[in-house]
Amino acid sequence: MEVKKRYISLYVENQIGVLAKISGLLAGKSYNLDTLTVGATEDPTVSRITIGLTIDDITYEQVIKQLNRSVVVIKVMDFSDVPIHKKELLFIKVSSCSEKDKAEIFRIAQAFSLEIIDYDKSHVMVQCVKTEGGNNDMIALFNDTFINRIEVVRGGSVAIEAISTRDQ
Amino acid sequence: MVKGTEIIVKALKEEKVETLFAYPGGQAVDIFDALYGVEGIDVVLPRHEQALIHAADGYARSTGKVGVCLVTSGPGATNLVTGLATANYDSVPLVCITGQVPLGLMGNDAFQEVDIVGITNSVSKYAVTVRTREELPRILKEAFYIARSGRPGPVVVDVPKDIQQAMGEDYYPEGVSIRGYKPNESVHVGQVKKAVSLLKKSKRPLFLVGGGVNIAGANDAMRRLAEFVGVPVITTIMGKGAIPSGHDLYLGNIGIHGSYAANHAVSECDVLFSIGTRFNDRITGKISEFAKDAKIIHIDVDPASISKNIVVDIPIVADAKLAIEKLLEYASPLKVEKWVEQTKAWKEQFPIHMKQKEGLTPEKIIRYINENFSRPIITTDVGQNQLWATQYLELEGNRQFLTSGGLGTMGYGFPAAIGAKLGNPDRQVIAISGDGGMQMNIQELATAVALELPLILVVLNNGYLGNVRQWQELFYGKRYSSTCLKYRRSCDRNCGSPDKCCPPYNPDFVKLAESYDAYGMRITKEEEIGEAFAYALSHKHAPTMIECVIAPDLNVFPMVPTGKPLSECIMDC
Ligand SMILES: Cc1ncc(C[n+]2csc(CCOP(=O)(O)OP(=O)(O)O)c2C)c(N)n1
Ligand SMILES: [Mg+2]
Numbered sequence: 001m002e003v004k005k006r007y008i009s010l011y012v013e014n015q016i017g018v019l020a021k022i023s024g025l026l027a028g029k030s031y032n033l034d035t036l037t038v039g040a041t042e043d044p045t046v047s048r049i050t051i052g053l054t055i056d057d058i059t060y061e062q063v064i065k066q067l068n069r070s071v072v073v074i075k076v077m078d079f080s081d082v083p084i085h086k087k088e089l090l091f092i093k094v095s096s097c098s099e100k101d102k103a104e105i106f107r108i109a110q111a112f113s114l115e116i117i118d119y120d121k122s123h124v125m126v127q128c129v130k131t132e133g134g135n136n137d138m139i140a141l142f143n144d145t146f147i148n149r150i151e152v153v154r155g156g157s158v159a160i161e162a163i164s165t166r167d168q
Numbered sequence: 169m170v171k172g173t174e175i176i177v178k179a180l181k182e183e184k185v186e187t188l189f190a191y192p193g194g195q196a197v198d199i200f201d202a203l204y205g206v207e208g209i210d211v212v213l214p215r216h217e218q219a220l221i222h223a224a225d226g227y228a229r230s231t232g233k234v235g236v237c238l239v240t241s242g243p244g245a246t247n248l249v250t251g252l253a254t255a256n257y258d259s260v261p262l263v264c265i266t267g268q269v270p271l272g273l274m275g276n277d278a279f280q281e282v283d284i285v286g287i288t289n290s291v292s293k294y295a296v297t298v299r300t301r302e303e304l305p306r307i308l309k310e311a312f313y314i315a316r317s318g319r320p321g322p323v324v325v326d327v328p329k330d331i332q333q334a335m336g337e338d339y340y341p342e343g344v345s346i347r348g349y350k351p352n353e354s355v356h357v358g359q360v361k362k363a364v365s366l367l368k369k370s371k372r373p374l375f376l377v378g379g380g381v382n383i384a385g386a387n388d389a390m391r392r393l394a395e396f397v398g399v400p401v402i403t404t405i406m407g408k409g410a411i412p413s414g415h416d417l418y419l420g421n422i423g424i425h426g427s428y429a430a431n432h433a434v435s436e437c438d439v440l441f442s443i444g445t446r447f448n449d450r451i452t453g454k455i456s457e458f459a460k461d462a463k464i465i466h467i468d469v470d471p472a473s474i475s476k477n478i479v480v481d482i483p484i485v486a487d488a489k490l491a492i493e494k495l496l497e498y499a500s501p502l503k504v505e506k507w508v509e510q511t512k513a514w515k516e517q518f519p520i521h522m523k524q525k526e527g528l529t530p531e532k533i534i535r536y537i538n539e540n541f542s543r544p545i546i547t548t549d550v551g552q553n554q555l556w557a558t559q560y561l562e563l564e565g566n567r568q569f570l571t572s573g574g575l576g577t578m579g580y581g582f583p584a585a586i587g588a589k590l591g592n593p594d595r596q597v598i599a600i601s602g603d604g605g606m607q608m609n610i611q612e613l614a615t616a617v618a619l620e621l622p623l624i625l626v627v628l629n630n631g632y633l634g635n636v637r638q639w640q641e642l643f644y645g646k647r648y649s650s651t652c653l654k655y656r657r658s659c660d661r662n663c664g665s666p667d668k669c670c671p672p673y674n675p676d677f678v679k680l681a682e683s684y685d686a687y688g689m690r691i692t693k694e695e696e697i698g699e700a701f702a703y704a705l706s707h708k709h710a711p712t713m714i715e716c717v718i719a720p721d722l723n724v725f726p727m728v729p730t731g732k733p734l735s736e737c738i739m740d741c
Binding site: 012013016017021024025058065066068069070071073 | 285294314346349470471472476
């Protein structure tokens, strides 16, 4: 069956062990997640989790139902067919940079609207805030250009329903 | 101001808990102290926490009330795990209170500390650690509510020792409001109407009834519905008893050891109307062939059970009883006599009987129970003993047949019988076990004797882990690896079959029963069945174990081999 990238947003109780409950539930059912992020909301008793996953329709329906069933889940929002804003934070650290490398990184940053947030004599650190797909492209680009010299850390997508715009 | 332990006792009283299954230890001793001398709560002491939770489970299944367990931290809590999974699978309402090390020591690998919530998350409906004295009453109230509402299940409440001791308000809430938990309490009439119109067009309709109908107590409504529309009924193991086993429209169990009639009916029906089952692989056989000509209607209280294993055409999320009552309002009698005749012909042509006709057989023992007891409560263990019971027992209604259907837990049957008897002192309770499974909780003889329970414990002794032996015989070239219970080191390593040179069986079940101050009798002949049950019935205040020595090589048939469609059952009978 055809798999598709989707996002789910959950409101959950902000308690010890909730993240373990949710990730355990999904792992226990052998559902493979791409990303999962969590953080408290405007209401400190509630956290919001964004889950990104690449999955077929039938399994996806099960994931939604299983999440709904959990006592600690207050609300499940299925973002499959709603316009949303979604972004992921990505840091790329490049080491052993020559002056030429640095110039190249600054050029890339300008072309792709990345931010240089730190550097020294031989390192440069870039911050990308893009969609997961956009960040994948950046990682590929840096990997090709600075083979074996990059260190990557990414935060996982956060997503929120759009107010007026189409998908971002 | 009162201590946390007093709130726990208050909760038990408010929730009308009459029987508490409890085993003490260091992190629960304060709760036991608060229970000392309390009127109206019968605190029973099984001899192992696994048996304890199975007993609470048997109590819950047979009464419909919440079964309540109390154990200490660490090993006391981990011993519950198998019982939690057993209850979770079969939707049994339990509240399990576990002692925990004081909050300040949690996470420090303190003596007898385990993360029981982490361990049990995946095998319970809900598991929670109480972290403040203030939230204790609310959490207890919620635990009972979650356990018994919606699709019932076990709830773990982990209470650190300092919270047990802490002083706080003397109150227990009246109601609950859990923002993440709102079980469905209505029926979507539009879906019911759709189901009815699909049923109307059907030429070969069939009801498939699962444990949900028994749990919802919808038995009478189910029988009326089947009779009103005139549609045959098959059940899963957990649904057995949903309509009386002797009913004209009842075709038997579906599944890998189901009846020919049930398995053929499901393979040939054009509308399969299923209620309260999750289409577990034991009942579907090869999934792509399952009910392949049928449109499927599925009623379940748990949305996650719908379209999980089988894609459903008309889903109805509702409590079985509410939904069936709605169906009775909207449905009308169907003209499907030819189909009904066909299914009855299958039933008459291929009844289930054991191939072995001579001597003492499980079939004869179970038929004796059918004929001589009125509405007994029967528990089973797991294995051939369980499968024979599902095939030959005749049931009148729900809460009468307790078996570990989902998890298949050996060691379940005997302790469950203890719980059932405590909840139903006026009913005859009979446990049917195998010789292997009986030994998994044999220590409960002490409990049954202590509680003066006149249980009848039927041990079908075939000298083997028979169910596995059957697989080895049929599918593994008779390589009886680790299934012979007479085995001794000095035996021939390649022994392929029992003979007269076998060492004696151990234990001697009769002597074992007697050593616990229970009664025991061994029978080897058909003629002794009546005598053995009469002997058991003569003991009004103690359990009797009837060891039935049956042939070592009996098999359960019919049988559908793994991966085969249901229509391809091996009959051999
Ligand atoms: C706790 C547990 N361990 C292992 C099994 C696997 N198993 C299923 S049936 C069976 C054999 C049971 O033997 P016995 O209790 O003698 O019953 P019989 O099949 O002979 O009637 C085994 C080992 C199980 N279901 N549960
Ligand atoms: Mg056996």
